[in-house]
Amino acid sequence: MRDRHPDTPIKGRVTERRVKLTASGRMINPRSLFHRYPGNPILSPSDWSYPANAVFNPGATEIKGETLLLVRVEDMRGFSHLTVARSSDGRGDWRVAPQPTLLPDEKIQEEPYGLEDPRIVYLSEEGRYAITYVSFSKGGPLISLAMTEEFQTFHRMGALLPPEDKDACLFPRRFGGRYALIHRPIIRGEAHIWMCFSPDLKHWGDHRVVIPRRPRWWDCHKVGLGTQPIETKDGWLIIYHGIRVAASGSLYRVGFALLDLDEPWKLMYRSEEWVLSPSAPYEQVGDVPGVVFPTGALVDKNSNELRIYYGAADTVVALATANLTDVLTLCKACPV
Ligand code: BMA
Numbered sequence: 001m002r003d004r005h006p007d008t009p010i011k012g013r014v015t016e017r018r019v020k021l022t023a024s025g026r027m028i029n030p031r032s033l034f035h036r037y038p039g040n041p042i043l044s045p046s047d048w049s050y051p052a053n054a055v056f057n058p059g060a061t062e063i064k065g066e067t068l069l070l071v072r073v074e075d076m077r078g079f080s081h082l083t084v085a086r087s088s089d090g091r092g093d094w095r096v097a098p099q100p101t102l103l104p105d106e107k108i109q110e111e112p113y114g115l116e117d118p119r120i121v122y123l124s125e126e127g128r129y130a131i132t133y134v135s136f137s138k139g140g141p142l143i144s145l146a147m148t149e150e151f152q153t154f155h156r157m158g159a160l161l162p163p164e165d166k167d168a169c170l171f172p173r174r175f176g177g178r179y180a181l182i183h184r185p186i187i188r189g190e191a192h193i194w195m196c197f198s199p200d201l202k203h204w205g206d207h208r209v210v211i212p213r214r215p216r217w218w219d220c221h222k223v224g225l226g227t228q229p230i231e232t233k234d235g236w237l238i239i240y241h242g243i244r245v246a247a248s249g250s251l252y253r254v255g256f257a258l259l260d261l262d263e264p265w266k267l268m269y270r271s272e273e274w275v276l277s278p279s280a281p282y283e284q285v286g287d288v289p290g291v292v293f294p295t296g297a298l299v300d301k302n303s304n305e306l307r308i309y310y311g312a313a314d315t316v317v318a319l320a321t322a323n324l325t326d327v328l329t330l331c332k333a334c335p336v
Pocket of ligand 1: 057116117252288291293311314
């Protein structure tokens with residue numbers, strides 16, 4: 001991709017891209033693209049029937065006509081596990097499982113410090129859901145894979161790549177016979193979004209950077225996958241978080257990109273501005289103030305609504321919605 005030289009003035013382009021016209025002539029403003037659900041936060045520790053310090057960063061999918069969130073639950077020791085919550089409309093009346101759904105297994109060497117930040121895709125070829133999550137090993141965080149049909153029993157497939165690695169998800173289908181994994185290793189202290197490929201979900205290769213951090217931009221220090229990749233007519237929509245380290249700490253914001261449908265290692269478009277940043281009280285107050293961290297998304301095919309589920313301040317789960325066509329229109333205004 002073409003990286004803008006850090007000293008190139010960007011003022012003119014930013015102004016030009018502040019609003020976009022849809023086919024009908026309507027304006028799209030990146031600042032008001034996503035709407036926070038008025039009932040936010042949708043899940044809080046008090047919704048759990050057992051002690052929980054924080055509930056956040058959920059994977060999201062649909063099962064039996066319902067929305068299922070696999071929520072990261074941090075216990076009072078500071079270790080995380082995953083618990084299912086279900087809702088018929090994906091907004092309210094959540095039913096939280098009374099017991100943890102997936103606990104770290106002491107006998108598994110990569111799991112001693114807990115399971116975090118799951119992403120879910122349905123592999124139609126296998127007829128199973130694939131969950132990629134961060135296992136916290138003695139050597140640091142890494143990506144593990146588990147398969148399930150009904151979110152009650154899980155088949156662990158083990159660690160995919162060595163630490164330090166986070167923010168990973170499989171694509172729901174193969175490309176040229178190979179599975180594709182998007183993930184965020186930290187290499188030489190640099191945090192870019194990478195992709196790699198495997199014939200069997202065990203041996204991974206053909207590693208490449210697909211979405212690099214952008215020097216000096218809002219996503220200059222780290223980028224990482226947010227929700228699972230979303231297949232659209234214009235390409236794979238990748239919602240990601242970007243971090244800029246400021247005097248006050250790390251600023252977590254959200255942007256998006258479009259990857260080629262058939263060759264997803266090709267980055268075609270990338271939003272210039274962020275589209276979600278911490279501002280609501282539940283995003284500003286919590287264990288880690290000032291964090292919005294999307295990890296799950298669903299598209300309502302009837303209404304064309306994109307719903308993103310995100311951890312807010314590393315303490316609660318929140319929901320934001322957008323019109324998918326507007327998201328794609330805005331993204332396509334920003335070729336790389
Ligand atoms: C990242 C991950 C997330 C967390 C975020 C903000 O590195 O560990 O689980 O939500 O930091 O603290």
